[in-house]
Amino acid sequence: xxxxxxxxxxxxxxxxxxxxxxxxxxxxxxxxxxxxxxxxxxxxxxxxxxxxxxxxxxxxxxxxxxxxxxxxxxxxxxxxxxxxxxxxxxxxxxxxxxxxxxxxxxxxxxxxxxxxxxxxxxxxxxxxxxxxxxxxxxxxxxxxxxxxxxxxxxxxxxxxxxxxxxxxxxxxxxxxxxxxxxxxxxxxxxxxxxxxxxxxxxxxxxxxxxxxxxxxxxxxxxxxxxxxxxxxxxxxxxxxxxxxxxxxxxxxxxxxxxxxxxxxxxxxxxxxxxxxxxxxxxxxxxxxxxxxxxxxxxxxxxxxxxxxxxxxxxxxxxxxxxxxxxxxxxxxxxxxxxxxxxxxxxxxxxxxxxxxxxxxxxxxxxxxxxxxxxxxxxxxxxxxxxxxxxxx
Numbered sequence: 001x002x003x004x005x006x007x008x009x010x011x012x013x014x015x016x017x018x019x020x021x022x023x024x025x026x027x028x029x030x031x032x033x034x035x036x037x038x039x040x041x042x043x044x045x046x047x048x049x050x051x052x053x054x055x056x057x058x059x060x061x062x063x064x065x066x067x068x069x070x071x072x073x074x075x076x077x078x079x080x081x082x083x084x085x086x087x088x089x090x091x092x093x094x095x096x097x098x099x100x101x102x103x104x105x106x107x108x109x110x111x112x113x114x115x116x117x118x119x120x121x122x123x124x125x126x127x128x129x130x131x132x133x134x135x136x137x138x139x140x141x142x143x144x145x146x147x148x149x150x151x152x153x154x155x156x157x158x159x160x161x162x163x164x165x166x167x168x169x170x171x172x173x174x175x176x177x178x179x180x181x182x183x184x185x186x187x188x189x190x191x192x193x194x195x196x197x198x199x200x201x202x203x204x205x206x207x208x209x210x211x212x213x214x215x216x217x218x219x220x221x222x223x224x225x226x227x228x229x230x231x232x233x234x235x236x237x238x239x240x241x242x243x244x245x246x247x248x249x250x251x252x253x254x255x256x257x258x259x260x261x262x263x264x265x266x267x268x269x270x271x272x273x274x275x276x277x278x279x280x281x282x283x284x285x286x287x288x289x290x291x292x293x294x295x296x297x298x299x300x301x302x303x304x305x306x307x308x309x310x311x312x313x314x315x316x317x318x319x320x321x322x323x324x325x326x327x328x329x330x331x332x333x334x335x336x337x338x339x340x341x342x343x344x345x346x347x348x349x350x351x352x353x354x355x356x357x358x359x360x361x362x363x364x365x366x367x368x369x370x371x372x373x374x375x376x377x378x379x380x381x382x383x384x385x386x387x388x389x390x391x392x
Contacts, residue, residue, distance in 0.1 A: 167195045
């Protein structure tokens with residue numbers, strides 16, 4: 001997708017709303033504006049019908065039932081509800097949680113927030129590939145472990161974890177298992193039953209839906225899953241998440257789930273993989289010393305995270321501003337703070353500070369991939385030459 005002569009390759013950060021999704025949403029911003037909780041008139045009935053259809057569409061994507069879907073504002077809220085809500089509801093059983101060093105900040109910060117309440121979190125290291133050491137994971141589980149939380153697919157390096165294997169271990173030991181699939185929807189098959197998942201975080205804007213809306217899958221059945229609400233009020237969403245539902249956003253979430261399921265069947269994923277691999281060939285053949293962060297095996301089809309040593313990262317990002325990518329580092333004041341994910345996989349200091357994350361998306365063309373790759377090859381050479389001239 002090209003906007004103002006720019007090429008968008010930051011699809012892990014967010015994705016463009018699919019025109020089909022926007023079209024489905026529009027009537028619920030205009031003529032069908034009722035509150036789905038209003039049961040006394042047709043405006044409310046129409047809105048509620050749309051909301052319940054969206055619930056079914058989310059459930060179908062992940063192999064769940066509609067009654068197991070709780071709507072939220074997105075994956076961050078879903079993850080907070082899953083971790084904090086489960087911990088508080090099950091504190092009588094134990095106060096030990098397990099997660100990974102490469103997790104999204106929503107997970108790590110939610111676990112940390114429970115510290116003052118007496119909860120202890122084991123943050124496991126990962127292998128250089130970003131993978132979990134299953135033997136170490138099993139050894140970390142204790143009698144008082146009540147929750148395990150991991151990403152299905154990492155948002156920075158694209159590593160895909162063996163969630164079904166992790167889930168089976170948790171189920172056998174009676175430990176609640178939560179996974180965040182925000183980056184995986186539309187790219188990997190997801191089945192909550194086969195994966196032994198108890199809680200699952202989903203968001204629309206990572207799969208060409210609107211921002212500000214998502215869902216939490218909450219398993220029903222036995223053994224009964226206990227989760228405490230974080231938001232109180234009108235008792236919506238089975239009392240787990242109060243607040244007036246937004247029909248137009250939920251319609252967008254539901255439609256994006258329909259398209260995400262279709263993407264697994266129509267060759268879209270393989271098309272992204274082909275484009276990603278082509279981009280890597282251009283970069284690796286044209287940039288001396290470039291490093292692929294984490295291995296290609298068990299990696300999201302659209303993810304490429306590389307480090308480009310011997311360049312000033314700020315100068316490179318300015319020189320390549322025609323391509324929208326993520327730097328792989330977060331700016332804090334005037335200093336670059338290395339990514340905690342790259343630190344966790346053991347990346348060298350220079351590699352952490354020169355990381356670039358590319359995320360191929362549904363609307364990227366072969367021509368854009370060629371242009372983006374060529375631009376980076378050209379500008380890396382220019383920045384390196386300039387740095388050498390100034391003795392940097």
